[in-house]
């Protein structure tokens with residue numbers, strides 16, 4: 517199988533990616549097809565992004581209708597799809613005000629700016645430190661790569677954005693030590709995504725909330741990957757009973773269309789006034805139409821219930837698989853954000869699975885993660901397990 521477009525791609529792109537050698541053409545249901553007509557069962561979903569699969573007719577119809585009306589108008593004016601989507605986010609989150617942007621990194625940038633400006637204006641200008649977790653991932657801009665607690669992402673970019681300390685995830689005592697009167701912002705992924713699908717412990721998030729309240733620290737949850745139904749609730753924090761001051765979103769929010777967002781509580785929202793932050797494309801009527809359809813699907817079309825059922829089924833299936841394969845060290849995750857940790861690197865297994873018509877993605881060297889469309893079916897989970905079983909069996 518060789519496609520001349522692959523050679524062309526290697527010529528014309530910067531070399532920051534190393535794609536697998538197929539050229540994607542279209543999707544159908546929870547399957548993706550390449551240019552040669554090969555069919556792949558999709559457990560990647562464009563990296564936890566194509567939440568509704570590829571044949572969700574209400575999404576297609578809404579997007580086509582919106583394209584016929586208008587796709588962009590800037591934030592100099594109001595548009596109805598963005599107001600509708602923001603209203604839904606406010607209702608579902610229990611937070612108060614929304615800012616739309618275009619990606620996860622931009623959402624985290626916006627949250628950092630809002631948090632910093634709120635602290636500066638309303639709390640204490642001497643509070644400047646930012647605390648994030650070791651093994652975290654928050655994006656690829658200079659600020660978000662700086663707050664990402666993995667040195668491999670920092671290499672070659674010094675000097676980084678300053679005043680950041682990384683602390684041990686799920687370590688309450690370390691958190692008590694590191695948060696001080698000087699701390700402005702604490703940022704946590706309730707489930708670390710790129711860091712290996714590691715859920716926070718409830719005691720850790722509860723302690724984080726309590727310390728942030730006591731010390732006037734802005735608590736930001738990065739739910740770019742784990743939010744918007746991925747774990748079986750709209751927000752992962754719903755399952756912890758802990759509310760952040762700001763939550764950041766992207767990936768699944770647009771079901772494959774480009775969007776990011778932050779939602780802030782009323783207090784922290786005071787940090788922005790006209791002119792303090794902006795995004796030209798942010799909140800455009802096309803991307804927010806997609807978000808509106810996704811949020812309706814979660815709540816009104818029973819998708820959240822489906823994620824809970826399928827998530828439990830996926831976990832049980834992976835635990836069964838683990839019994840047959842001692843090379844699987846651990847099964848972990850929540851909802852349709854699951855992973856297996858292996859006793860050796862997973863690159864070959866992922867390439868072999870692709871050959872057998874299954875798309876998988878790693879999360880670190882030894883971990884395979886499972887982040888399919890939220891519309892994934894039980895029979896498709898069975899098919900995935902069947903292929904994975906073959907791939908993991910000694911040849």
Ligand SMILES: *Cc1c(COP(=O)(O)O)cnc(C)c1O
Nearest residue numbers: 619620621653654655709740741
């Ligand atoms: C993917 C991701 C980001 C970055 O999102 P982009 O849209 O690639 O900028 C930030 N945080 C988390 C938790 C992510 O998974």
